[in-house]
Amino acid sequence: MPLDITFAVCATRQDVVNAVNVLRESPYVVIDCEGKQLGMEDGALSLICVGTAFAQFIFLFDVVALTRYDLQPLLNFLGSKVMKVVWDGRMDYIELWSTYNVSIGKNVCDLQVAEVLSRSSFRAERDDERLSRLATSFGPQVWKNPLQFAGIHRVVGLQQCLEENGYKGLVGKDPEVTMMHRQNDTKMWLARPLPWKLLRYAAADIYLIALLYEDFSAKGWLPLGTKFFGRCNRYVTMHEQFGRIRKETGCFRSGPFIPFGILSGGELKNCWKTTCNTCGRNMSLFAFETDGQGSRRRVCRLCWLLAEKFSVSCDSRWVQISISL
Template sequence: MAQFPPVPDTLNYIFCNTPADFHNAVWVLRHHPYLILDCEGHDLGRAGGCVTLVCVGTPLAEHIFLFDVISPHLSRYDIDALLNLFNDRNILKVVWDGRMDYLELWSTYGVSLENVLDLQVAEVVSRGVVRGEGEIQRMKRLQQSYISTQVSDRLGARLDGLHAVIGLQRCWKECGFPAGNGKDPAVVKMHKSIGSRMWVERPLTEQLLQYAAKDILLIGILYAQFSKQGWIPRLPSDYYYLLGQCQRYVSAHREQGKSAAVDAFKPCQIMPLDVLDHPVGPKYRCNACHRYLSLATYETVQGVAPRQASTSEVPRITTLRRPRCRLCQILALRAGFRMDQTYLVT
């Protein structure tokens, strides 16, 4: 079991909802080598959703600031003081699954989250690189979390290179920390029963503020644990390659935008394609998720390109691809849609 750092029942935090609060907190945050970031809000990353609380901590969560970005006392100038930290490439931001945070900051404020270390990505990478997991474990994780054994048998090679991602609470337990010191189960249950509208209401309850602050602490503890276990590479070339994977991950759905809850192709518990491997060659737009992806992410065959009616050009052999990427093919099958039967010329 991991050596467990004590987690107090009540965390100290500073709630920021005035210009003075914002600028004082930003001054403190700028003097640290990295920041811990997490957002709360209503249906984060979904159409009609919004971010209402931006939570930022210093290393080891020694200082935790909860920024109320919907406070009526704030101007855009005040909020920009905070946002400038997030697109500053000289400041590392440590997150857990920053995809929805990225979408909200981009769609609401036009700010791109830069220089990100996403621990969810580091956990996936560590499975093979550090922990020695192979194809059997990869498939088992997919079957346990998102795809049934029956469906996975049918999909076959379409699942190549796909990885299931896990949540913060599950990782907390898998690292050997006591489950009871993780996320507040009462708030987790509240999310499941009534949704996330509670993050829009003001004043926020102390229970919700403690929940938000604790997420920062949990991410901070996991970051230290990952570093100790070697899940954060020490070799600079490997470390910067991981940062590239993390940047591709958090920004993966930028082209897709904020999707509706009923969208079968919305972000899910499978890591998007072209994240772990740096995409090479031309990119092609997926008809489902609208991402521009490398040819390796599609099912392909060699075929004859259609000849132009106005020319006598001899038909040429070329590579044909499905309209949907392999991940969207799987999501379509899961949703009960018909699988693509056509191919497009690359």
Template sequence: MAGTVPYLICNTAADCHLAYQILYRASFLILDCEGNNLGRAGGCVTLICVGTPLAENIFLFDTLSPALSPRDLDPLWQLFSSPLILKIVWDGRMDYLELWSSYKVRLEGVLDLQVAEVVSRVTMRGEGEEHRLGRLANSYFSKNAVQKHGEQYEGINVLIGLQQCCQESGLGEEFVKDPEVKQMHKDKKADMWTQRPLPGKLLQYAAKDIQLISMLCTVFIQRCWIPSLPGPYNTLLAQCARYVSAHVEQGKSEETDPFRPTGLMPLDVLTQPWGLQYKCTGCNRSLSMSCYTLDDSDGFYRRRRTRCNLCHVLATKYRLRADPEWFVV
């Protein structure tokens, strides 16, 4: 599977019709989106990439094509919004935001491999609190902060990227993203996805992502990171649904927003939200009381922080001023 990845660019109604004939017969789909600053203010999706289970067929839907009418993409939206058709993704949060904000399409029936990877750390790999805190200290926060204030990081998990997961899964050097395109992303040249015609290098990069997600899906099944029993499997699907839709209430954020979606698992995702929910003044998400630090030191009132625990440690990381007030609950 090394080398060039075959794909079909769908920029005419005839191309889309051919793709739908194949996609509607697939047992499940692999999905990924490319675009200009996905999930950020002013961003947009310009290429929707969909593959069949083993990436035998990969279709790249060009949403900027002048030859496509809105009706030509309706069958695609029906696939995405159906809870009966499983969609495999890797970090579908920005894809979900863009599809909803641009097309009012809610992505349903999602299995996000990024969530499965995090869950597997405890359920299949036996990682405990020391491992979780170690990941935080070695990647996103300072070791000093985590060691001194470990209690503030309770329930916060580091996410890893698609490329890192491929490497850790031992897929081999041929299963890597194009370093040149990766560098272009780092250099904030995401508007490259709005160019037409799209360079072959970018089309190949998009198709490669579908292949990588497909390969990882096979690995996850083999390792039982995707449960086969109905109970754990349905629990994972519920976690994935909460994950990909986690930032809808927050909306598309500015690049400079310290509380924008990050490489950390949002709260109220791995555990089922319960009880009344309260809006965080940082991320603007409505979250369970368990996501906040409580204070009842005066013996009469019980108060909570205005920021959730995740936003609190992010504010500390970026040296923002502390919560201006506490809410009585």
């Protein structure tokens, strides 16, 4: 039976003010953005969707109809310390940061990160299971050279996560809209009036993320604390420095992977780090392949693997390892 999800579309300043007053009462909020090619160079926001705990109230902020002035109460709220629950907040972050200069990185709880952490901490997954997940993207080379994949994790999508946690057939995303996303045909998010099925799809995402939040919480999978929030912050803000993603280099910056330095090591501010000249991330030497003779690749291990997978050229030079003390 289809789930009956109720939501409100906010298209005036007064709607925004009223909605933020409701959101303020919630112990946490669920955030998800919809739009054309989110996070990409030609990306554009259509809706900022925000729900209260248990998705009791779901607000769809129509950013095509609303001016920056209209949206300001919401932007102030999202940039505050309120706990923000997201599912893969990387693209939402780029959009909100590059469009409105608002960061949702403070007290962010990314359930995609929590799902990966739960594998070893609650589900006793061994390292060969982590490699099996990576093999679905990289094939048998995972087994030939497992060191190359150290510290890298493959994430799952929201739909798969719901199914793996017992929600198969109970609730799910609209298959027609999912197909549209898969075919990268997302410009219809900018049409006005927005078709009912898109509004409903956007609201359903908030409902589903809220459902998983409660599910993970009941299972004890949410180690809400400084370390966890730090990991989620590093994940969602990983593109902040470079902004929107260009198509030509998109394979290095978006994808179903948590790269090295997000779950571990990132909090060590004073350890020696160097920059990958492809993804631009600043990481420890461990993130780079070394030749055993004092040199490392200029690109990190994950970028090297992705270049190979997508047959994209990238810098193949080695550089002498030097550490200035």
